[in-house]
Amino acid sequence: MQTPTDFDQQLQQALEARRTLLQEQRIPELKQEFHLFHSSFRAMIQVLEKKGILQPDPYKSDERISEVTPPPDNAFLESEKDQQMSIRLSRFDNQLDYLNSYFQFDLDFMTLARMKNLVGLVKYIRWHQLTETSTHLMTRTLAEYIGRLVRDHDQLSAGITKDAQDQLARRSRTVLQLLKAVADYQREAIKYAMSTELLPHCRVDPAKIGVEREAVLKQLRRGAALAQPPVPFYADLAGEMLDERFSDQAPQLQKELLDRLKIEEKKPQVQSRREEFRAILQDAVRTMVTGGGTLTSLVEKSRENAALLHARRKSVIDRFKDWVDRVTNRPTDKLLFSVEFLDENTSARHSEEIDLEQFTDGVQKRARLYGAILNRVSAPARKIQEAGEEQLFQFLQKEIEELFILHRRFSAIDTYIRSEVAREHRAELRGINTELAALKEHILRVNKKRHSYVARKEEQEQLKKLGIAEVE
Numbered sequence: 001m002q003t004p005t006d007f008d009q010q011l012q013q014a015l016e017a018r019r020t021l022l023q024e025q026r027i028p029e030l031k032q033e034f035h036l037f038h039s040s041f042r043a044m045i046q047v048l049e050k051k052g053i054l055q056p057d058p059y060k061s062d063e064r065i066s067e068v069t070p071p072p073d074n075a076f077l078e079s080e081k082d083q084q085m086s087i088r089l090s091r092f093d094n095q096l097d098y099l100n101s102y103f104q105f106d107l108d109f110m111t112l113a114r115m116k117n118l119v120g121l122v123k124y125i126r127w128h129q130l131t132e133t134s135t136h137l138m139t140r141t142l143a144e145y146i147g148r149l150v151r152d153h154d155q156l157s158a159g160i161t162k163d164a165q166d167q168l169a170r171r172s173r174t175v176l177q178l179l180k181a182v183a184d185y186q187r188e189a190i191k192y193a194m195s196t197e198l199l200p201h202c203r204v205d206p207a208k209i210g211v212e213r214e215a216v217l218k219q220l221r222r223g224a225a226l227a228q229p230p231v232p233f234y235a236d237l238a239g240e241m242l243d244e245r246f247s248d249q250a251p252q253l254q255k256e257l258l259d260r261l262k263i264e265e266k267k268p269q270v271q272s273r274r275e276e277f278r279a280i281l282q283d284a285v286r287t288m289v290t291g292g293g294t295l296t297s298l299v300e301k302s303r304e305n306a307a308l309l310h311a312r313r314k315s316v317i318d319r320f321k322d323w324v325d326r327v328t329n330r331p332t333d334k335l336l337f338s339v340e341f342l343d344e345n346t347s348a349r350h351s352e353e354i355d356l357e358q359f360t361d362g363v364q365k366r367a368r369l370y371g372a373i374l375n376r377v378s379a380p381a382r383k384i385q386e387a388g389e390e391q392l393f394q395f396l397q398k399e400i401e402e403l404f405i406l407h408r409r410f411s412a413i414d415t416y417i418r419s420e421v422a423r424e425h426r427a428e429l430r431g432i433n434t435e436l437a438a439l440k441e442h443i444l445r446v447n448k449k450r451h452s453y454v455a456r457k458e459e460q461e462q463l464k465k466l467g468i469a470e471v472e
Helices: 004-050 078-102 112-122 137-151 155-201 213-226 235-246 250-261 273-289 292-313 316-327 356-374 379-386 389-420 423-428 433-465
Strands: 336-342 349-355
Touching: 004 078, 004 137, 004 155, 004 250, 004 292, 004 433, 078 112, 078 137, 112 155, 137 155, 155 213, 155 235, 155 250, 155 292, 155 356, 213 235, 235 250, 273 356, 273 379, 273 389, 273 433, 292 356, 292 389, 292 433, 336 389, 349 356, 349 389, 356 379, 356 389, 389 433
Parallel strands: none
Antiparallel strands: 336 349
């Protein structure tokens, strides 16, 4: 049987190793997963708002957050459903934004109380059971909204939403696993702190702990309140700690605890390098095509703004001629924009002429392609699945370059329109800054995946040069 000293020594070493693993690997992974979780949620909500199924909360920016807490999920009247869903999903979005922007992903900050709130936030909607028959109110109501979207037969919007839903279900499972790993460590760290900082001050014969258990727990609670630095006290954890040291099952409980904390070295899986690289590129493509909804929104708003500018410039006679042209199906004059942009690489200014109709038609075509790729049974999706590594990389490279150009052109067109529209009419223009920011963030995220692929390929080439064999 292990002596308490031996056990404490092994437990301390196991906790330190577990803490290092969490801080260096699991918590950075958790932070990244929350970021991707939020991006997927925003993609879904933007589609629902664009289709008019969900109304944006006008007071969204007024909320002040100092701690992560799940929004309310209590019942509401049917007549209040749309308003309540708007408010609650807006608060959920704000909570995720606060989490990704300000939350301290650090073990000393991530207490059990905060872990409970994070779990509650992830489970606020049951993403893996998002059905209209769910017994969970928020889950069922959001599923009803998505059902209305699907029945609208907009394949692009439905595809974006379905992909976002799949991503949210997958990310939520990963996040919950990582949160459990952090919470399990915190529980054991608290038990260890109580055993080393509080237990030595309890004046109870270890042989009598079984009959004087409540007295020991009271002494531990008082000690925790007076300890400097503070030691958290949880009655259930204190009970577990006492059982692990003084019960008849102590040897077995100690062994089970050390086995749980033991870090298993994973054997490297033998995997085809080609398949591994293809999987990385396919994941990057799937991430990229979720931006189709943002492109569609940019097209719609830019066309409306251009139409407003065009109308303000024309006289009554010109507008009458336009009406006649539309009635008689005569071709109308092209709407051309001469815009300037700054080359970020050279800091030189350039100008180009953009045919708005031709440009936006091309963007819409790209958005439809992205929507088709999201539909896993479509021909474009099958092509992506069957494409070779080089084909996938070339496609991804070309699309990223095109998306950067689209972002630049939409931004230049918006700047041009706002400078040309009379000041008193600028309030009538629709803002696209949110979409531009979303598109830029989306491009950077996809480009990061491309860089990851390139880095791993270069690493493989270096290994080959060194004569180190790799599994092909």
